[in-house]
Amino acid sequence: MLQLFIPLGFLGFIYREIREALTNIERLFGLLEAPVKVADAPDAAELQVSGGEVEFDSVSHAYHAERPILQGVSLRVPAGHTLAIVGPSGAGKSTLARLLFRFYDVSEGAIRIDGQDIRHVTQDSLRRAIGVVPQDTVLFNDTIGYNIAYGRPDASPEEIWQALRMAQLEEFVRRLPDGLDTQVGERGLKLSGGEKQRIAIARVLLKDPPILILDEATSSLDTHAERLILDALNLVSRKRTTLAIAHRLSTIVHAERILVLDQGQVVEQGSHAQLLAAQGAYARLWADQQRESVEDDSPTGT
Numbered sequence: 430m431l432q433l434f435i436p437l438g439f440l441g442f443i444y445r446e447i448r449e450a451l452t453n454i455e456r457l458f459g460l461l462e463a464p465v466k467v468a469d470a471p472d473a474a475e476l477q478v479s480g481g482e483v484e485f486d487s488v489s490h491a492y493h494a495e496r497p498i499l500q501g502v503s504l505r506v507p508a509g510h511t512l513a514i515v516g517p518s519g520a521g522k523s524t525l526a527r528l529l530f531r532f533y534d535v536s537e538g539a540i541r542i543d544g545q546d547i548r549h550v551t552q553d554s555l556r557r558a559i560g561v562v563p564q565d566t567v568l569f570n571d572t573i574g575y576n577i578a579y580g581r582p583d584a585s586p587e588e589i590w591q592a593l594r595m596a597q598l599e600e601f602v603r604r605l606p607d608g609l610d611t612q613v614g615e616r617g618l619k620l621s622g623g624e625k626q627r628i629a630i631a632r633v634l635l636k637d638p639p640i641l642i643l644d645e646a647t648s649s650l651d652t653h654a655e656r657l658i659l660d661a662l663n664l665v666s667r668k669r670t671t672l673a674i675a676h677r678l679s680t681i682v683h684a685e686r687i688l689v690l691d692q693g694q695v696v697e698q699g700s701h702a703q704l705l706a707a708q709g710a711y712a713r714l715w716a717d718q719q720r721e722s723v724e725d726d727s728p729t730g731t
């Protein structure tokens with residue numbers, strides 16, 4: 430009897446481990462809400478990044494043919510610069526990020542990095558060149574150290590600490606009794622949304638890609654947590670070509686260039702001041718968000 434129980438218990442253990450691993454993988458892809466369904470071209474070359482200029486050239490995209498999502502979107506982010514992308518919910522902001530990462534191929538037009546069409550380079554070299562700080566960071570059921578180094582497993586503890594410092598997480602991890610060896614995830618320490626996002630920032634710092642996609646968290650963080658994240662994001666996006674998807678305009682007021690997307694089309698571009706002066710879509714979004722934040726702060730919360 431005992432003999433029967435041991436293998437069964439062991440099988441149960443294996444089953445749980447496999448299920449957990451699959452859940453992690455599912456979540457990882459769920460993160461950008463897209464299955465991987467593109468293939469490398471037979472003659473795909475390695476992406477050669479010189480500066481990391483990103484260009485969308487008349488890009489249209491439909492997940493399903495009958496429902497176009499992006500229509501003729503053209504944008505250019507010069508090497509090392511930042512473009513903030515704003516627009517109402519469902520405008521297609523995250524779709525731009527998924528296309529740049531090539532989770533889908535564009536229906537029309539082309540996306541180029543330093544002049545190379547991303548359909549003509551290997552997915553591996555493309556994804557090595559791009560770091561993503563997503564809205565919801567997936568944590569593996571492992572240690573903090575593993576979770577940070579997973580983009581670059583050969584990183585030394587010194588490099589991990591340096592990334593933690595820049596991501597404004599050093600003090601937090603130093604205070605944990607097991608430090609970098611602290612277990613996180615479902616069976617370990619639960620981290621707040623802001624802490625998880627800073628883990629993602631530390632990951633990207635270690636990976637050190639020339640191009641960055643920031644998908645700003647929609648969940649409202651307290652002012653202190655938001656400050657820490659903004660400081661860390663400013664640092665990580667310095668000198669990298671950055672597409673910053675912003676759901677709250679307050680976080681991109683100082684961006685050098687803002688692109689406004691509405692129903693899959695670029696409707697405006699400019700600085701915060703220029704866009705307010707234009708009194709168009711951006712000014713309306715800004716007025717709406719100002720009103721919402723005043724309402725949130727009102728004593729009745731209505």
Ligand code: ATP
Pocket residue numbers: 462463492493498516517518519520521522523524525676
């Ligand atoms: P939000 O600010 O709410 O995150 P967004 O501007 O990032 O919105 P997207 O996520 O790009 O918007 O979605 C644009 C449209 O595409 C939405 O109508 C959405 O329902 C649709 N969409 C997104 N992902 C898929 C998918 N995998 N399959 C089909 N439709 C999708």
